[in-house]
Amino acid sequence: MTRLAPGVIISGTGSYAPSRIVTNDEISAQLDTTDEWIRSRTGIKERRIAGDDESTSFMGAEAAKSAMDSAGVSASDIDLIIVATLSPDMLFPSTASLIQTQLGLRKITSFDLSAACSGFIYALEVVSNMMRSDAYQHALIIGSEKISSILDWEDRSTCVLFGDGAGAVVLSKTDDTSAGIIDSYTGNDGAKPELLCLPGGGSACPPTIDSLAQRKHFLKMNGREIFRIAVRWMEQSAVIMLERHGLKPEDISLIIPHQANLRIIHALARSIKIPKEKLFVNVERYGNTSAASIPIALHEARQKGCIQSGDYVLLVAFGAGLTWGSTLIKWH
Ligand code: ACO
Secondary structure, three states, X not given: OOOOOOOEEEEEEEEEOOOOEEEHHHHHOOOOOOHHHHHHHHOOOEEEOOOOOOOHHHHHHHHHHHHHHHHOOOHHHOOEEEEEOOOOOOXXXXXXXXXXXXXXXXXXXXXXXXXXHHHHHHHHHHHHHHOOOXXXXXXXXXXEEOHHHXXXXXXXXXXXXXOOEEEEEEEEEOOOOOOEEEEEEEEEOOOOHHHEEOOOOOOOOOOOHHHHHOOXXXXXXXXXXXXXXXXXXXXXXXXXXXXXXXXOHHHOOEEEEOOOOHHHHHHHHHHOOOOHHHEOOOHHHHOEOHHHHHHHHHHXXXXXXXXXXXXXXXXXXXXXXXXXXXXXXXXX
């Protein structure tokens, strides 16, 4: 069995959810949609929407504090922060540097990682490899999203799908190599960026009166096509990881998939022939929180006692890019 990072464990998990809950009925009062349509197509019943004082960095810092509490480490123990996000506070400086300051840290390594909804999986792979060096003992990976700030609230085909929030983990080195992060697999097919993108605001399309009028500063998505590709790559990412390690679906105790759509999650269960009960689902309460979805779900799974020592846990994601990936963990 290959091992990416000997003795690197997830020593703590945490999350932050804005207090404002927006139900499907609330959206239906403003837009030509219904609770029935949203629930039957996506499984989503409600989502959290951040307030003006809840920025991506603020939510990320709160999730990080909760993860550090759970790991029993303090901010001064952290020597690396990676933030996975597609809704940073600003293009630069990075949200990681803003969070670092909010945590009272200076002179550590921190940066943002852009892989959309697969960002947390990508970050696990990057950090696991970085922790092979002696430079890092404890690292924070934070997935934080204020997607409500880039949604077109007049576009019913996208705005009903997403929500805000943050999740975080502390990765720590240990001498015990019998458990931890075993392996990560990531991929990206950049051939069709237009399927899911934010066209405006970057250097290719800076803000102008025209770009604002054309609503280019909002998330655009071809839902039907993304759905088709997502099912394929979620399955592939899971199968590749199982095959690499000679594991069968029944060897996995819990799969935590990216929480985009219940139908995609159920299609994954069918295609890899694993009972639905082994897939952790909370999309009904959060919607799609992009890079935050897996760390939020991982934290909830631990809180609910769904993960025991010795369990194999498989994380699987897909997102804009189009990116995909999986991480295999043997829980310590
Ligand atoms: N309420 C009512 N009707 C709607 C709504 C809505 N909120 N949204 C779309 N419709 C209509 C459409 O206009 C269409 O009407 P038409 O047939 O008259 O044109 C009809 O519903 C059916 O549209 P479809 O696109 O066929 O609906 P579908 O069953 O595919 O469900 C959905 C749409 C939910 C978006 C689905 O395609 C999906 O989940 N795709 C994947 C999206 C996803 O996971 N994105 C996240 C990617 S991760 C990341 O990196 C951010």
